[in-house]
Structures are given as C-alpha cells and as structure tokens.
Amino acid sequence: MAFQMIFVEDGMSVRRVARFRLGIAFLAANLTLCAGVIPVLNPSFELGAGGTPLTNSLYSYDTTTQPYGWTITQGNLEVIQTGYAGNWVVQAGSYSVDMNGVGAGNTILTQTISGFTPGATCMLTFGLAANPSWCNSPSSACSLQVSIGGVTQDYANIWQSVMVFADQTFLFTPSASSTMLSFTDTTNGGGNGGPAIDNIRIADAPSGVSEPASTLLLLCGLGTLTALAKKRRQFV
Numbered sequence: 001m002a003f004q005m006i007f008v009e010d011g012m013s014v015r016r017v018a019r020f021r022l023g024i025a026f027l028a029a030n031l032t033l034c035a036g037v038i039p040v041l042n043p044s045f046e047l048g049a050g051g052t053p054l055t056n057s058l059y060s061y062d063t064t065t066q067p068y069g070w071t072i073t074q075g076n077l078e079v080i081q082t083g084y085a086g087n088w089v090v091q092a093g094s095y096s097v098d099m100n101g102v103g104a105g106n107t108i109l110t111q112t113i114s115g116f117t118p119g120a121t122c123m124l125t126f127g128l129a130a131n132p133s134w135c136n137s138p139s140s141a142c143s144l145q146v147s148i149g150g151v152t153q154d155y156a157n158i159w160q161s162v163m164v165f166a167d168q169t170f171l172f173t174p175s176a177s178s179t180m181l182s183f184t185d186t187t188n189g190g191g192n193g194g195p196a197i198d199n200i201r202i203a204d205a206p207s208g209v210s211e212p213a214s215t216l217l218l219l220c221g222l223g224t225l226t227a228l229a230k231k232r233r234q235f236v
C-alpha cells in the first residue's frame with residue numbers, strides 16, 4: 001500500500017497504479033516456492049506391496065501386489081535388483097524399475113503426490129536410464145513420457161549399451177495441493193525391456209531456474225515495474 005500511495009502522490013494515474021500492482025502480483029506469484037521437499041512414497045522402489053522389502057518382481061496393472069505407494073494403471077513393469085543379468089544398475093538403493101515388463105509396452109506408473117502449495121513452482125527430478133538388453137542402439141531406442149502438475153515431458157531416443165542413470169529435471173506449478181505423477185513407457189513395439197527409472201524427487205527449484213511460462217510472466221512483471229520506475233523518475 002505504501003508504494004501505491006507514493007506513486008499516487010507523484011502524480012501516477014490510477015491505471016499506472018493498477019499496472020504496478022499487476023507487476024507486483026506477477027513477481028509474488030513467481031517467487032513462491034514449493035514448500036521445501038515434497039514427500040514421494042517409496043521414491044527409490046525399494047519396497048513392495050504393503051511396504052515389505054522387494055525381490056526381483058514383475059508387477060502388473062491387474063495384480064493386487066504393486067510397488068508400495070505406486071499404482072500401475074496399464075501394462076506391467078519389473079522392479080529389478082542391481083547386478084541382475086550382469087548389466088542392471090540402480091541410481092539409489094538396490095532396485096530400479098524397468099518400465100516394460102513383458103511385451104505389453106505402454107505401461108503407466110502413477111502416484112498421487114500431496115503437500116503442494118497451489119501455484120508454487122516445484123521441480124521434479126528422477127534418474128533415467130535404458131535397459132541395455134533391449135534399448136541398446138538408435139534403432140531400438142526407447143521413450144518415456146512423464147507428467148505432473150499439468151506439465152508433460154517426452155524423453156525420446158533413450159538407449160544405452162552400458163546402463164547408467166542420469167538425472168532429468170523439469171519444473172511444474174501445481175494448481176492444487178495434490179497432483180498426479182505419472183511415468184508412461186511410450187516405446188513402440190513392445191519387447192521385454194524399456195526405459196528405466198529410479199530415485200524420484202520433488203523439491204523447490206534451485207534459485208535461478210525458471211520454467212518458460214513463469215519466466216515470461218516474471219519478465220512481464222519486471223517490465224511493468226521498470227516502465228513505472230522510469231515514469232516515476234519523470235515525476236520526481
């Protein structure tokens with residue numbers, strides 16, 4: 001309110017005050033953080049149904065046993081221990097997920113994540129690799145689609161002759177306190193192996209990282225403030 005009064009006293013019009021308030025609103029919206037670390041159940045796929053420790057297991061959408069905290073809504077997947085077949089690795093713990101179990105393809109793995117501040121920008125981080133027995137050349141590359149908080153990211157040309165996980169990240173701004181996280185194997189052709197995931201994390205975005213839409217809004221806010229500051233100097 002103090003800023004508004006100063007500008008009005010300097011001869012600012014009601015329209016300019018409104019624009020200034022809009023700029024402040026844009027800035028406030030884009031400075032809102034994700035409320036720290038958002039908990040993900042069984043984020044590293046170390047637990048089976050009921051929270052018990054895993055063994056190498058095939059999980060399907062139509063079985064009652066699902067990885068703890070997660071729901072397979074289509075197809076099937078495998079939770080695989082490091083060292084399996086002599087070439088399987090993990091990013092954290094002892095297990096990671098092969099998004100294609102046996103032949104089905106297009107497996108969808110979901111978890112409803114809660115604890116968000118609506119409108120706050122968060123960052124999803126996950127380890128991504130390829131099953132080196134199946135996705136091991138450009139012609140047999142696999143693909144994955146990841147969705148959360150209204151943002152969908154596609155990862156194509158996933159292939160590795162030697163399996164190694166690498167972090168993938170993207171920003172999203174949920175509009176509600178809970179939102180669905182989903183991983184979909186979008187590889188064509190089925191097979192018995194696909195993209196691999198592990199170590200799912202959700203937290204505040206590091207400072208200096210902005211999603212494109214937020215950046216645009218932030219620039220609009222800054223542009224409005226800059227223009228008004230110039231106008232104000234003219235009145236002083």
Ligand SMILES: [Ca+2]
Pocket residue numbers: 044045046090091092093094095096198199
């Ligand atoms: Ca793991």
